[in-house]
Amino acid sequence: MSIHPVALARWYTRSRRWFRSQGMGYLFVAPTVAFLLIFTAYPLLRAVVMSLSEVSKKGEIGRLIGVSNWPLLAADDRFLLAIGRSLQFSALGMLGSLILGVMLAQLLNQRWLPSRLTGLLRGLSVLPWMFATAVAALMWGLLLHRDGLFNSGLAQLGLVERPVMFVGNPDLALGSLAGVFVWRVTPFVMVMVLAALKSIPQELYEAAAVDGASRWQVYRQITLPLLMPLLLTLAILSFVWGVGQFDLIRIITGGGPMSATEVVSYYIYRVGFLTLDWSYGSTLSVAVFLVNLCFAMVYLYLSRWARPWE
Amino acid sequence: MDTVAAKAAPAGRPALKAGFRPGERLVRGLSLVVLLLLVGSLLLPIIWMALAAFKNDVDLFRSPPPLLPPNPTLEPFQYLLGEPRYLRMLGNSYLIATLVTLLCVTLAFLAGYGFSRYRLRGGGVLLLLTLFSQMFPQVSLIIPYYNLLNALGLYDTYLGLVVADASFILPFCVWMFKSYLDSIPTDLEEAAMVDGASRLTALWRVVLPLTLPGFVATAIYAFLGAWNEYTFAVILTRTDAAAPVTVGIGEFFGLFTVKWSQMSALALVASLPLMIIFVFLQRYLVEGMVAGAMKS
Numbered sequence: 226m227s228i229h230p231v232a233l234a235r236w237y238t239r240s241r242r243w244f245r246s247q248g249m250g251y252l253f254v255a256p257t258v259a260f261l262l263i264f265t266a267y268p269l270l271r272a273v274v275m276s277l278s279e280v281s282k283k284g285e286i287g288r289l290i291g292v293s294n295w296p297l298l299a300a301d302d303r304f305l306l307a308i309g310r311s312l313q314f315s316a317l318g319m320l321g322s323l324i325l326g327v328m329l330a331q332l333l334n335q336r337w338l339p340s341r342l343t344g345l346l347r348g349l350s351v352l353p354w355m356f357a358t359a360v361a362a363l364m365w366g367l368l369l370h371r372d373g374l375f376n377s378g379l380a381q382l383g384l385v386e387r388p389v390m391f392v393g394n395p396d397l398a399l400g401s402l403a404g405v406f407v408w409r410v411t412p413f414v415m416v417m418v419l420a421a422l423k424s425i426p427q428e429l430y431e432a433a434a435v436d437g438a439s440r441w442q443v444y445r446q447i448t449l450p451l452l453m454p455l456l457l458t459l460a461i462l463s464f465v466w467g468v469g470q471f472d473l474i475r476i477i478t479g480g481g482p483m484s485a486t487e488v489v490s491y492y493i494y495r496v497g498f499l500t501l502d503w504s505y506g507s508t509l510s511v512a513v514f515l516v517n518l519c520f521a522m523v524y525l526y527l528s529r530w531a532r533p534w535e
Numbered sequence: 536m537d538t539v540a541a542k543a544a545p546a547g548r549p550a551l552k553a554g555f556r557p558g559e560r561l562v563r564g565l566s567l568v569v570l571l572l573l574v575g576s577l578l579l580p581i582i583w584m585a586l587a588a589f590k591n592d593v594d595l596f597r598s599p600p601p602l603l604p605p606n607p608t609l610e611p612f613q614y615l616l617g618e619p620r621y622l623r624m625l626g627n628s629y630l631i632a633t634l635v636t637l638l639c640v641t642l643a644f645l646a647g648y649g650f651s652r653y654r655l656r657g658g659g660v661l662l663l664l665t666l667f668s669q670m671f672p673q674v675s676l677i678i679p680y681y682n683l684l685n686a687l688g689l690y691d692t693y694l695g696l697v698v699a700d701a702s703f704i705l706p707f708c709v710w711m712f713k714s715y716l717d718s719i720p721t722d723l724e725e726a727a728m729v730d731g732a733s734r735l736t737a738l739w740r741v742v743l744p745l746t747l748p749g750f751v752a753t754a755i756y757a758f759l760g761a762w763n764e765y766t767f768a769v770i771l772t773r774t775d776a777a778a779p780v781t782v783g784i785g786e787f788f789g790l791f792t793v794k795w796s797q798m799s800a801l802a803l804v805a806s807l808p809l810m811i812i813f814v815f816l817q818r819y820l821v822e823g824m825v826a827g828a829m830k831s
Contacts, residue, residue: 249734250653257646257709258661264702265668268679272671275679284678325573332570337563348817350574352581355813357763359784360802364580366788367587367795372596374583381599408577420825471674472765476785494674498770503678510675517670 276507284503294508304509306484307492308516314403314488315467321407322463323456326414333415334422347419354412362476365405392478395485402474402486403467410463421455422448461524465517489513588612588799595795611800620775621783621801627693628762628779628805634697635761636754639708643753644746647712648738652721662713665706673703677770684771691773699767704760708753711823715749716742752823755816762809780805 271286276294279287298304329350333343353361368374369391376388391401425448433443471490474480480487480495487495489509497506587595588611590604615621650658680699681690689695719742727737765781772778784805787798813820 247653247655250649250655253645253649253653254655254658254661257642257705260642260698261665261668261702261705264683264698265665265706268676268683268702269668269671271679271682272675284682329570329573332566332573335563335566338567346570346574348814350577351817351821352810352813353577355759355763355809356581356806357765357781357784359763359765359781360584360806361580362788363784363795363798363802364584366793367583367595367799368580370596374600377597377600408580411577416821417825420821465670469670469672471672472785476765476788490672490674493672497675497678506678507675510672513675514671518667521667521670 272507272510275503276511278504280503280507282501282503290504294505297505298508298512303484303487304489304492307487307489310399310486311468311488311490314399314406314470315464317400317403318406318410318467318470319460319463321403322410322414323460325407325411326459327418327452327456329411329415330418330422333419347415351412351416353408354410356409358409358472359476361405361409362473365401365408366477369401393482395483398478398482398485399488402477405473405477406467406470410466414459414463417455417459418452421452425451457524457527461520464520468513468517584799585803587796588803590796592796611796612804614794614797615800615804621780623775624778624780624783625805627775627777628781631693631696631700631777631779632758632761634693635700635704636757638697638701639705639757640750640754643705643708643712644750646709647716648742650709650713651716662710665709669703669706673766677767680767680771690771691777693777695771696764696768696777696779697761699771700761700764701757703764703767704757708757711753711756712746712749715746715752715823719745748819749823751816751819755812755820756824758812759809 275284275286277291278289281287333347356364366373370376371388371390371393375391376385379385379389390397392398429447430443433447438446468488469490470488471494474486474488474491475494478486480491490513493506493509493513496502496509586602586604589607589609590601591606591608591610594601594605649655650662655661684690684692684695684699687695689698723745724737724741727741728734732740762779763781764779765785768779768782769785772782780801784798784802787794787801
């Protein structure tokens, strides 16, 4: 059997053309895909497999046990409580950072302010975003300490008689941590919202002004609808970040006092590292992943609803 | 009613220029005050920590708190110099963050170019999958990473932390590059190729210089991410040989008596270079991140 030279030549030109139009693109992408396959996809899949098998204390995978971990989840009160705290923490963090971030962006976007001043203020208010969680924990540790700045400030104003235990009181600890989270996320929200505000065509506002619309009307009818898709994205992002927040809690409270700040990511860590039950720990993670995925789905659904003009 | 409204907002004058409307001045003044208060409260923790690094333990938690250190001292910094392990950790942080940055920027630029300029089958799904992977709790990936790094002999090494950090940072870098490259018209590189340049020459000579701001943005994002990483660092290292400075800062909290001023000094030393980079280059980062996030 022989291959006809013409067919060979045609195959050659065709594959060359394919390479030019597509193949080279795969080459560009290949290193990243290979890296992510080894260092992201593999650990992820391993976590999923661990949730379905017996796992030794050192993390070696043993016999498959299927989904028998899952019924345990529903009966695990500690897990359900942790989920509740995570939702509470994330909701507080999301609301706080959205409200403050939008306010800040709106205040910075006033056209009568000199651009030098807004540039400076924007630059300064982005700063909290760049610090390490460990450093943020330290900063807030200094403020929230029982003899820290907040308490001596409150005492000076005569508002409290005894120091407020911001992280030592089970009723306040989760809220205090959410406050720290808000401090870290607000700059991100501000930057994004500010960019969106700047991208709204000025003509819309001028047209509204000609029509005699009030400030509030302009805001309700023009600004807010145009911001909506972004606000949704930011809401879901900050929420997912909140659910994943771990190092802040590990460093500041370690889940205490009396498990008051034992959110789900900390509980996973506890099950894994303190009881060394990796199989169950992985099951918890898969569950959290599914919860996050649900939020993402809701988001995809809502984002269609938030763009009525499309 | 009508006359009052007409007086308050004379017809024909656009509301945007209503600088002399009664109350307008008040609104402006008020909004400036609120703005300054908000920015101030965002900065308060940072300033307070910077001051704490120069205070002794007595002044630190006195009531009322002295605003400026009454007895400024460099003792916390001397303490750090006397502990070579902290200097070592600082060096580790630089090394790890630099390597992560180089790795992520190189890989992400190539991948971003591929995703932006070619219609790849499965490309969209791939991009989405990289984002979904970020929804998995990081804590639960620690043990698989631990197993993987052990198998590769990378546990408790720089390189181990570099790949672990990069795997979390790379996806967003790809997004940033892709959206940045999407905004650069293809005409220029096509013109270069019509003139006989190969795709790679065009990439190197034409696209790369145009993408420079994107490079700066991605590099800062990667550097900050790696520099600030704590969870992986604390669990995937055992000795000071590879532990970055965040581990050192976090360590202070575990002690029975927290050495607040020493810790503040270390945090200040560790954050100062970043703050300087950030003040000068944040414009790029902000633009790059906005572009990356708006698209996704």
